[in-house]
Amino acid sequence: MTDYEVSVQQLNDLLTDDNGDFCMPSRDFNEVYPGILLGNECVATNVRRLQQLGVSHILNAAEGDSYMHVNTGVAFYAGTGIVYHGIPANDTDDFSLSIYFEECSDFIEGALAHKGGRGRVYVHCQKGYSRSAAVVTAYLMLRCGLDVRAALATVREKREIGPNDGFLCQLCQLNDRLQNEGKF
Template sequence: MAKSKQSKSVTCTPEELDDIITAPSGGLQMLPSNAYDEVYPRIYVGEESIGKSRVGLRDLGITHVVNTAMGKGQFYVNTNHVMFQKVGIKFYGFEAMDMLNFQLTSFFEKSADFIEHALKEEGKVMVHCKVGASRSATIVIAFLMIKRHMTVQEAVRMVRSKREIAPNEGFLQQLCNLNDKLHNSGHFEGKKVDVI
């Protein structure tokens, strides 16, 4: 099937995204060096320790939390809306596994809407998972694509410029699929990209 020149320029592969992610570290996959980082104005990506710390979140001025690894067990972070009500933090969480075949796509729109609502309220959002490298990073990249009209490459570069990330290959493919879908719907055409 022949593709137009324009669609070819935005099509991506997980390998291409992995190259963007590993380029700053000489081709090596790096885990985050900080518990959290601000990756876009008022959006933070973090690990379990900050995701569970009501005092730490409050001190940072966080008003909204997205737990992308909700649940009990070794690979999850056991938090819920009740524990944040007392400190006035709004919460959205879902149980996602950091596995190649897990469909994180079903959480892209709702997470993006929650983050966008927080920013419109002049809030600050902490998006976290266990390590703050795969699930949470993928959700923030999807937000930048959906709500800030960045291509997947632009969104990955922005997040990686602020934090070491390591979305699994399956998540990278889902981001590529989202990129194709947004491109085919005209989402990126004539949009001013807000790059910091």
């Protein structure tokens, strides 16, 4: 392993408590970075609450209608003024979430630039724990120049998260690519 390669175990160590245990989120959502709210499906399906929070954009990292997805879409938010984008990600180790990293980062970046930089984006999956946390981490790496450890620590500081090992592996691969490209 070179100086910049990071292992899934090292990332898991960042995410666990002193006993090595993962904790589920204690709140429905948290603002994990200025303008980025990370949370669960309860808030995502409560348009009034989203409007109270000043959310201008929704990124659903669990689009679909199976038991592991959140069945919202453009039609659900029609007439609310909230811009919707969804990706049909499964929360499984073998799902290729990385194919959506750039697309999601572009959406988050656009959301934050909305209304002269006053946009707010609600990024969610079912629990706001694995898929959506990985997507926000990738955004911080791709658009904010943070390495994977710093990006994950930034999110974890504000919310209990636990992307699955497959997603952590994909974030490690992104980290290696960005390091090789001299991005940080």
